Amino acid sequence: MRVVLTTYGSRGSVEPIAALAARLVELGAEARVCAPPDEEFVRRLAELAVPMVPTGRPVRPLVTTVTPGSAAGLAERAAELMRAQFETVAATAEGADVLVATGPLPAVTGARSVAEKLGIRYLHAGHQPVSLPSPHQRPPARRGQPLPADATDNQALWDEDARIANTMFGDMLNTHRAEFGLPPVDDVRDYAFTDHPWLATDPVLSPWRPTGLGVVQTGAWHVTDERPLPADLVEFLDAGAPPVYVGFGSMPMGVLQHVAQPAVEAIRARGHRAVVFRGWADLTPVDDRDDCFVVGEVNHQALFRRSAAVVHHGSAATTTTAAQAGVPQLVVPQGADQPYWAERVTHLGIGAAYDDAVPTADSLAAALGTALTPETRSRAIAVASGLRTDGTTVAAKLLFGTTS
Template sequence: MRVVLSTYGSRGSVEPIAGLAVQLRELGAEVRVCAPPDEEFADLLAGVGVPLVPTGRPVRPLVTSVTPGSAVGLAQRAAELMAAQFDTVAAAAEGCDALVATGPLPATAGARSVAEKLGIRYVHVSHQPAVLPSPYRRPPARRGQPLPPDVTDNRVLWDLDAQIANAMFGEELNTQRASVGLPPVDNVRDYAFTDRPWLATDPTLDPWQPTDLDVVQTGAWILTDERPLPAELMAFLDAGELPVYVGFGSMPMGSLKDVARVAVEAIRAQGRRVLVSRGWADLGLIDDQDDCFVVGEVNQQALFRRVAAVVHHGSAGTTTTATRAGVPQVVVPQGADQPYWGGRVAELGIGAAHNGPTPTFESLSAALRTALTPETRARATAVAGTIRTDGSTVAAKLLLDTVSRERPPVPA
């Protein structure tokens, strides 16, 4: 069986797809991944022996050059991303039995169109719940398209979100579809999601409440990381008490301009050493004192087990990794689904959710005092034991079983 996996986004989008790819391959499937051509993603996939089909423009320079929340250039980027599905992904999917897609709506709508044209199984996957229509929460605002603050009926807002998505992406999608002989669609969002989307999140961290959608929650797709920690980092860890980790992943500089200074000062005030992760914002040390250490891309699965707390932006991937490690968290959300994950961390009692994206010494100190209590550490340890680790295996088996059932019988 041959499967193509399509994604577009930062590491939080690519790494789970790599986790699924590994499990599919172990079950005997031939797999290829269509993902951005960033060097770190190519290295990630090469490290697990999965072929990369470079798709679209590199993500990191795009993320770090676009003003957060700005819609400038969005139409062009969406058109390019959609065209890549009809071109690169379509070519990669030739002869395949299934196409699994995740990422921005222009990408997944294009991917489903490709699967429709080729007559193969299509699965839409979300790695966070905020984008899936639900009467229990407001839809996230799309770039440049704020939702009316006076409307409180979530069902009305989700209907409006579908209309906004059509206005933003419908014409381009239907132009691309017409070019390959497909009829137009009148609801881009629901077409891309299908009526049975998959949700690759952990049910403890993200307890999905039933809706009109037949959502299949598989558990988070985790790619096991067996890389050793660098010798210099190990020496720092071994030289004193557990430090506090500060990292914001692929978040651009934006409101993070002063976060390293604020974090170091607030963590020191708690009597703790500091680990600063550079990330895409290129954070660094604020002085040359030996109680601080800076790291680049590193095995977080191993590192988080060696720290007192993790201060981070609240992406689905980092939140899941920290929760699995049993380490208290402070979530400083920068946007998108991150406030949701911060809320879940606070509700579970495994850390604190900072109010807003820009911490001050006082606000971060208060959050750290909550995270660094013995009670929070004990609760984080307890919750860690409930986090599933088999999500990618569940998804791989489900996909292969579904495709096998749908295949026509082989003539005798």
């Protein structure tokens, strides 16, 4: 079986697709990933021995230079992203059996059109449930297209979301489809998602409440990371009690400039050392004290297991990795699906959430205190024991046409 997987986004978007591709290869399939040409993604896919086809522009420069929340240049970026599906992904998927797509709507609508043109199976996969239409939740706002703040009818809001998606991307998509000899689409969002989208999240950490949509929940997609921690980091960890990790992944400095230093001060106020993940914001030490260690790309699975708590932004990947490690979390959401994961962490009792617009060391220290209680740690360990670790295997077997 030949599978092409396409995605566009930061590490949290690329890593799950890379994990599934690696599992497919282990099971005897031929898998190829279309992903942004950022150096770290090229390196990661090479580590997993998965062929990569660079698609679109690098993501990191876009994330770190675009003003948070701004819609400036959005139409141009969407057009580039969709065009890459009709060009690069279409060429890569020639002769494939399946095309698996995840990422922004311009990408997945283009990907499904490619699969339709080539006559191959198409699957949409998501790594969080927030974007899937459900009467149980409010749709997230699309950039530059706010939803009525006082509206409470979720179904009406999802109908409005579909209308907005058509306005933003419908003409763009149908122009490409016409060039491909395909008929126009009148519901861009639902065309991309299909009637049976896959949800690559853990059913305990992120349960899906049944709707009319035939969601297939596979469990989260990840690779067991066997890389050793750097020697200097191990030396720091061995030198004292477990530190508190603080990191915000691919979030840009424009979002984090008011969070990082108060977070370290809060950790110190609780009597802990700190490990700070540099991330895409390129965080640096707040001072020269030896109780704070800054790391770049490392094995987060191993690092989290040696941490007292994890302070992070609430991405699907970081939340899941911390939950699997059985370590308490303090989630400081900055947008997108992050408030959802913050809510799940607090609901499960495996950590705390912090949503003050202007964090201070004192208020963060108070929230961190909840995450550091023995009760929270015990609950985090208990929940970890019930989380699935076979998400890529489940997904791969479904792709092979089996469920055993």
